[in-house]
Amino acid sequence: MDLHELQQIIHKYQQGTATPTETQLVEAWLLQTTNDESAWSSPTERAATEDRILTKLRAGIGIAAPRRRSIWQHRLLRIAAMFLLCAGAGYAGYQYRYHLLDYVDPIERLTVSTGMYDIKQVILADSTVITLAPQSSLTYPRKYRGQSREVALHGKGYFNVNRHPGQPFWVHTKSIDVQVLGTSFVVNDQPQDSTAGVSVLTGKVNVRHEQLLLGVLTANKAVSFNKTNGTSRITEIDAAGEMRWVDKHLVFETTALSEVLKALAEQYNIVFQSSTNIEKGKVFTGEFTAKDSLTDILDIITISTGLKYQLLNNHTIKIYR
Amino acid sequence: MYTELTDLELLECIKRDDVNAFEALYRRMWEKLFLFAQGRLKSKADAEDVVQQVFMNIWEQRATKNIVGSFSNYLFTAVRYEVIDHLAVMLEDHQQRAHVEAHILPGFNETLENLLAKEMDKEISVHIQNMPEQMQRIFRLSREEQLTPEEIAKTLAITEKTVRNQLSIAVNNLRPLVKESLVLLLILHT
Numbered sequence: 001m002d003l004h005e006l007q008q009i010i011h012k013y014q015q016g017t018a019t020p021t022e023t024q025l026v027e028a029w030l031l032q033t034t035n036d037e038s039a040w041s042s043p044t045e046r047a048a049t050e051d052r053i054l055t056k057l058r059a060g061i062g063i064a065a066p067r068r069r070s071i072w073q074h075r076l077l078r079i080a081a082m083f084l085l086c087a088g089a090g091y092a093g094y095q096y097r098y099h100l101l102d103y104v105d106p107i108e109r110l111t112v113s114t115g116m117y118d119i120k121q122v123i124l125a126d127s128t129v130i131t132l133a134p135q136s137s138l139t140y141p142r143k144y145r146g147q148s149r150e151v152a153l154h155g156k157g158y159f160n161v162n163r164h165p166g167q168p169f170w171v172h173t174k175s176i177d178v179q180v181l182g183t184s185f186v187v188n189d190q191p192q193d194s195t196a197g198v199s200v201l202t203g204k205v206n207v208r209h210e211q212l213l214l215g216v217l218t219a220n221k222a223v224s225f226n227k228t229n230g231t232s233r234i235t236e237i238d239a240a241g242e243m244r245w246v247d248k249h250l251v252f253e254t255t256a257l258s259e260v261l262k263a264l265a266e267q268y269n270i271v272f273q274s275s276t277n278i279e280k281g282k283v284f285t286g287e288f289t290a291k292d293s294l295t296d297i298l299d300i301i302t303i304s305t306g307l308k309y310q311l312l313n314n315h316t317i318k319i320y321r
Numbered sequence: 322m323y324t325e326l327t328d329l330e331l332l333e334c335i336k337r338d339d340v341n342a343f344e345a346l347y348r349r350m351w352e353k354l355f356l357f358a359q360g361r362l363k364s365k366a367d368a369e370d371v372v373q374q375v376f377m378n379i380w381e382q383r384a385t386k387n388i389v390g391s392f393s394n395y396l397f398t399a400v401r402y403e404v405i406d407h408l409a410v411m412l413e414d415h416q417q418r419a420h421v422e423a424h425i426l427p428g429f430n431e432t433l434e435n436l437l438a439k440e441m442d443k444e445i446s447v448h449i450q451n452m453p454e455q456m457q458r459i460f461r462l463s464r465e466e467q468l469t470p471e472e473i474a475k476t477l478a479i480t481e482k483t484v485r486n487q488l489s490i491a492v493n494n495l496r497p498l499v500k501e502s503l504v505l506l507l508i509l510h511t
Contacts, residue, residue: 001430003422007412014409021436029432030401034360049369050351056373057347061340061380210489230486 107145113137114155117250117263124151128169131158131246135190156188158246175227176214179206185217186242197224201239249290250297257282257305261319268294274319278307324349328392335383343383347376350393354400361404363424367411371403378403448495459484460491 001009012018013026040046112122114132122130125143132138136155150170161169163182171178173189175196183203189196198207199222207214207223214232215223220239225232245251250267252260258279261272282305288297298317302309310318323331323345331349334342351372359368378399379386388395408425411417449457455477462473470488474481 001426001433003412003418003426006421006426006429007409010405010409010412013405025429025433025436026405028436029429030361030404032361032428032432039356039359046352049355049365050348053351053355053369053373053376054344054347056369057376057380060373060377061343210492 108142109139110142111137111139115263115266116259117252117255118267119245119248119251124149126164126167127162129160131160133157133188133245134251153187153189155190156186158184158186158243160184175209176225177208177210179208180204186239194228195224195226197222199237199239199242201243245287247289248287249292250288252284252286254283254285257284257301260284260301264294264297270294270315270317272317272319273312278319278321282307329388332383332388332392335379338383343376343380346379350396351376353393354396357397357400358404358407361425361428362407362411363428364420367407371400371407374403374407375399445495452491452494456487456491459487463488 009018009022009026012022018026112120112132114120114134114136117134119134120132122132122138122140124130124140126149128149130138130151133156136153136157138151138153138157140151144167147166148168148170149164150172152172154173157171159169159171159180161180161182161184165181169180169182171180171187173187173196174191175189176187176198178185178187178198180203183205184201185203185205186199186201187196188198198205198217200217200219202219205217207217207225209225209230209232214225215221215234217223217234220237221234222237222239222242223232223234250263252263255263256279258276261274261279264270265272284301284305286300286304288300298309301307302319306321308320310320312318323334323342326334326342326345328346328349331342331346335346354375355368355372358371359365362368362371375396408421411421411425449460452460458477459473462468462476463470468476470481470484473484477484
């Protein structure tokens, strides 16, 4: 907690708008036992203090005691203080403090998920770019606070982490934790797979399971962690080859045509006029990038499945033999 | 004569504008309040201001305020209110902010840590009670007795690997419950 946050909490406490935790904090602070509760350097100091306050009191009573400040002035200062809070001056306390602060004043966390066949890009507050493979999800803070940047991944993602010296980036999955400064790499931890892995394209990556360091990986190295027996293996890989999916948009591999159309309908917000009779028994394998237009995609799919299509209007497409 | 009166009797005199009764009350109570304020604001000058304000309020409100119950309870409620009010004023003053940051803020953070630790202890113990029996025993030996996995294995006559596995599962289950770094603080040696 820093000075701004203390100010905010005190302000809310005075206004009666503090949360129960904040109220508890202020009251616990007030009721703490302090160890310097009898600290006079001499009896003279004590007597001098007693008389000094009394003199001020007598003066105050005599001249009908002005309050220390006028209300509007006070309020202006408060508004100014609020603006200061909104401006959000950075404060580099040590990391532990931020966890405490996260407890009192949590930062909103956002989640992005992909469906069966689509690939999505997420850009974080620090300009780190993450590409999510199908059937994956990423949970990340709306903004960063403190010294570490942390995200949680389910499934597979390609990370291109923007370098921030002194602010490591963490990826947590169910079985591994990955720590980097600024690199690009793929993390893969699918619930149905018995292994989880990290492959590195550039830079240096630390991979851990719990607190155990599985390896420090450099470019074209990968680690595979066996979730059942806890062993791990580092191998040489062709990282560029493993990242081919990254600039893709939709990926199908012997996928039933009905599924392909469903994915397209969802992705492009369109409706297909088709029938199970037409779709039955047909599968499609192919990848599309974000640059491919819907008509390009429809051309390729219909040609390879021996079908035709017709645009009925902006959002309805008829599929026929 | 005033030293023999009770607090409430003094208050009765103060209600009738008796300045001497007011001063007697001040001399009786000021030090406790001063030390309370000084202990929190870590500044004698600010503690003086707080005490002055508390007694000023008593004088100003002597005609309207009816104090029920213990007068010293009332005074401590008043001094707590004034300490917070004074802290808010200090936080708005450019020069005083440095003092707050150096001397008052650390106490707040310490209080926060204590509260949080207590809160998490509570949550964790509920969670531990719901663990399977064996895992619970291993976890307690690790956390409460501070035994290493090797020692736990010997104590329970099981393999060290089982101990490590069980601890790892236990920690994993706790993870969503509390902030990771804090779990690690509690269970550093797994």
